Amino acid sequence: MSTVESRPRVGAGVNRVDGPRKVTGTAPYPMDFSVPGQAYGALVQSTVAAGRIVRMHTDAAEGAPGVITVLTHENAPKVGKGPTTVLGASPLPPLRNDRIVHHGQHIAFVVAETPEQATAAARLVRADYETAEPLLDLHDPRAEQVIDPWGMDTSRGDPAAALESAEVTVRATYTTADNTNNPLGLFATLAAWEGDTLTVHDTSQWPSMVRTTLATVFGIPESSVRVLVPYVGGGFGAGLRAWPHVVLTAMAARMIKRPVKLVLTRPQMFTSIGHRPSGVQWLSVGATRDGELVALDHRSLTSLSMEEADYEPFASGTAFAYRCPNVITQDRQARLNIAVPTSMRAPAEAQGNFALESALDELACKLRMDPVELRLRNHTDVDPRNGLPWSGKALLECYEIGARRFGWSDRNPEPRSMRDGNWLVGYGMASAWFPYFAQPCAAQATVNRDGSALVRSAATDIGTGTYTVMAQLAAEEMGLPLDRVRFDLGDSDMPNSMMAGGSGLTGALGNAVHDACRRLVRTFAELACGDTDSPLFGFSPDDVECTDGRVHPAGRPDLGEAYADILARHGLSELTSNGNSTPPVDTELGMSLAGAYGAKFVEVRVDTDLGLIRVARVVSVIDGGRILNEKTARSQIIGGTVGGIGMALFEDTVTDPRTGRIANGTFADYLIAVNADVPELDVVFVGEPDHGTATGTKGVGEVGLVGIAPAIANAVHHATGKRIRELPITLDAVL
Amino acid sequence: MTDVASRRDVGERPAAPERIMTLTVNGRPYALRMDTRVTLLDALRDRLGLVGTKKGCDQGACGACTVHLDGRRVLACLTLAAQAEGRAITTIEGIADADGPHPVQQAFMEHDAFQCGFCTPGQIMSAVALMAEGRAGSDEEIREFMSGNLCRCGAYPNIVAAIRDAASRGGHDARL
The missing domain is CATH 3.30.365.10 (Aldehyde oxidase/xanthine dehydrogenase, molybdopterin binding domain)
Known part of the structure; x- marks a missing residue:
């Protein structure tokens, strides 16, 4: 039996089938649902980052107009812990005890007849704390370090000896900021019980997991839980967990025997649903004089909350990105009094690739070699971790087509050599990858x-x-x-x-x-x-x-x-x-599952007097295997590119170093790329259907973001001669 | 603790006065008894069930709640419902006509000018007003005057393409 003789490599760019609903405002997002008789919840969050609650003062809130109940750790039922998933341990249930582990931790939940009454009453809840000094600095020696949290540390060959004897070396330290996912849709939960059956509208990227979690937490069969999310409103990783506020809303609904609806505020979106964690990376690269990599030593230390898990092995990509006989990668996480970090578009790769692709640019400068040429010389068609051929990798084609479309040959390799009036012009590039996952x-x-x-x-x-x-x-x-x-x-x-x-x-x-x-x-x-x-x-x-x-x-x-x-x-x-x-399993296939690859070419312009940095052009050439829909796949790449521009130039969740409070938790203060920050973006798909899977797709949601930040940083170096190793790159750094 | 005390005072104040307001939304009048502090956004969403207008920040920083007041774009989260009395309120639910979608809606679909779709009603309301303002003359102008509408999915280049296309076809009068 056969259904289709030959599949197109790039599928027709038909319009989205849900387009009519989205452009007319009729697509229902979790916050848009209401049910008769629903009450409204409002969160009260900790105003200290560490310590314990000595006493909760809820009388004023309980007596406020319309208030039905106020939940705190003193009266909330103790519920079970959610299951461990592929992303690690479930976030801990809310209101377990008096312990405070981060600023913005939920300490009470007010339920009232209207959202305004709930919000007003939440302001009346007060807590007396016994405060402790919060651990907020990644390098604080008191912070517990989690060693190799994901068992992904690698070592092959003898990197130390190879670095020692390498003809050319680059040793550099790179830092990346905390970023916040900030989907436009405020996360919302509407929970309704009928006896022991629970129906939840929830902002989630994974309703099957939310069902399992709520069933486990409340001790009811999975068949008694239904989670609905026909439209999400963005997630970028924030919807990969069943967060404490989801459990709280369902808990309150069960207690008052009425449906309860909660919509997070924008500031609460910074502390309640994860964020991309900050980190520092140490990279040592050894090479021969003709640009052959002989050693890569990539180590990271990244921030983690006190009690949870977060999949973020920054350095792991360096183990397979290039042909290199001597490689060590190590990841460490430091437990701090911060809100739980979580995956944010291209977790680990966004940060790890920034360090490696910046360091390779530094190496190219040192070798006086073209950065594309350096990458061509170290390309690998087999997975260096296991020697298996990749199931599909058209990265060489990405470089070639990207360089041609961009006009890379026009680049004068000398930094500060290209100008357009008052603008310094810089060309930068980077490789990109996002590993196969299923x-x-x-x-x-x-x-x-x-x-x-x-x-x-x-x-x-x-x-x-x-x-x-x-x-x-x-x-x-x-x-x-x-x-x-x-x-x-x-x-x-x-x-x-x-x-x-x-x-x-x-x-x-x-x-x-x-x-x-x-x-x-x-x-x-x-x-x-x-x-x-x-x-x-x-x-x-x-x-x-x-x-x-x-x-x-x-x-x-x-x-x-x-x-x-x-x-x-x-x-x-x-x-x-x-x-x-x-x-599929690599060893059974006799191939290493490749994931998506890409090459990114960026032109930036830096104002000589003001330091203003503008991205003028981006060319992204992507091997995403088979592309099912050219239009939506292209949108994934441009969206990832915009996220990468934000990561490179704007996004920085600032935590007050004394109190642990997020100081810029609004859209007015936390900058993301806006329309005027984004130029025309060129996207090309190359390669062929992946040989490792039936449909031949690789997934293109993340590879669009990876590589943009280093390509911008490398272009800024080319424009200005300044090597910026810290994201985001702000104008003060280039002046 | 003074701020807590003052907050308590606020809470213990008598409820704010309610009164009946008449809002004309998409050509239809609605009489509503509401707290005078209710925003236009909450009135549309919570009182009238017009949930196409989105709340993305409630602080006037994201543009997801953009609606038209007498044809001009405003942020519904920073506008009191009381301020909208006696004025023509247009929301995303009110811009298509019986013949089909508004040309800007059609162009957004053709150019894939959205992904998750949450910011889309606000983007479209801004785009329609932008064209009426005569601000869709160039890509640069579109980018600048659409920069009050955040799109976290990063659909900006397609939003620009959609508006350029709709504008080149004559804006509101064109049928794609």
Whole structure:
């Protein structure tokens, strides 16, 4: 049986199927839902970063107009801890005890009849603290260090000796700031109980996990929990956890026996739903005089909260990025009195790649070698960790096409050599990668009596285009026009899905959709081929195709019949198949799963007098394997690029070093890239479908961001002669 | 502790006066009894169920709540509902006509000018006003005058392309 003879490498850029809802304001986000009788919650957060609560004063709040209840650690029920996931231990449940571990920790939850009453009453709650000196400095010797938290430290060869004897070395320290995910959609939770059954609208990138967490926390069966999130409102990693406020809202709803709705405020978004942690990285690079890498020593120390886990192995990418015989990577995390960090678009790679790609630029300068040439000389077509060939890696093509489109050959290698009036002009480049990631996924495909199809999975579309690309994929597999296929998601009652995260969903879910659709077509084929009334009678189900909603012998569309006819003749209202995908294993494939690659070329302009830094052009050439939808995939790359510009030039969550309070927790103070900061962005997709998976996709949600910050930093060096090793690069650093 | 004490005073003040306000939204009048401190954004979302207008910061910094008052763009989170009395309020729910989407809505779809879609109603309301203001003359101008509307997904280049396209087709009068 075959469904599609040859797949396009780049799929049609059809408009998003959810576009009409998004442009008319009718797409419902978690904060948009309401149910009759709902009460409203408001959070009270700690105003100290360390210590314990001596006493809570809730009388004034309890007596305020409209207040139904005030939860604190003194009266909140003690609930269970959520499960450990692939992202580590679940955030700890709220209001467990009197201990304060960070500024902005939830210490009370006020529930009232209106949101205004809840907010007003929350201001009346007061806490007496016994304060302790908070640990806030990454280098504080008192901070506990977690050694190799993810078991990803690597070592091969003898890096120390190789560095000692290397002809040329670069040793440098790079630092990156705390960044805050800040999706535009304020995180919201609406929890409603009916007896022991819980329905939750929640801003989440992973409803299956939120269901499991709430079932575990409240000690009820998973089948009694339903998590709904048809539209997310952005996440960038912030929606990968079941945060304490989600548990609190459900807890309060259970206590007052009414639905409760909570919408976080923007300042609360800085302390309640994770952030990209700051870190310092030490990099030593050894090379021969002709630019061959002989040693890489990459170590990181990054910030972590007191009690939780965060997947952030900054240095790990250096183990596979280039051919180099002697490599050591080490990651350490320091436990501080900060809010829980979490994945933010391109976790670990965004930061680790900044250090490595900056250091390679420094090496190229020292060698007086073109930075592209340096990378070409150290390219590897096998995974240096295991010697297996990559399942797909068109990085050489990325460099070549990128350099040509950008006009890299016009670059005068001398720093400060290119000018345009008062602007110093700089060209910089960097390689980019984001490793392959997948988790088990399930999907269900149904063909209805009219021949239309419904495919479902408990996934989310965080803006990546999941609704659209999965419908495209299913339409292709089942030989249906796109408008006869609906893909539905965002409901934990649907088949289990992995998170929208780690650039993994499109591949893993795509493989599950592929599996479900193929099984369904097979069922139709078997029915028809065994039916004397069918024109397919006598043909082998192995030799059947489907096109235009008809099942037919391969190459003989004239002998086919429609799905609807097959169903009608057998008295069936529908046929359904389930599909699954599990992550492939490198050693079984004989290939190392490659993930996405890219080359980034950036032009910056730096005002000689003011230090103003503007990004003038960006060319991104991406090997994302098979691209399901050129339009939405391009949007992923430009979106990642904009995030990378923010990381490079603007984003810096500032924590007051004495109190641990976030000092810029608003959109007025925490700068992200705005429209006027972003030039026209050139995006090209190269490569071929990945050989390691059925659908051939690699995932493009993160690779667009990786490499932008170092390409900008390298361009700033080229423009100004100043090497900036600290993000964000602000104008004072270049003056 | 003085700030806590003063906060308590605020809480113990008698409730703010309510009164009946008439808001004309998308051509339709609504009479609402409301606290006079209610913002236009909360009135639209919580009282009228017009949740297409989004709350992204409630501090006037993100543009997600952009609506039109007498054809001019305003931030609904920084506008009291009382200030909007007697004026024509237009929201994202009110810009399409019976023939189909507004040209700017259509252009946003064609150019994939959104991803998660949360900021999109505000972007579109700003874009429609921008064209009426005569500020869509060049990409540079569009970028500058759309910079009050944050998009965290980073759809900016496509937003510029969509507005350029809609403007070149004659703005509101064009049907794509």
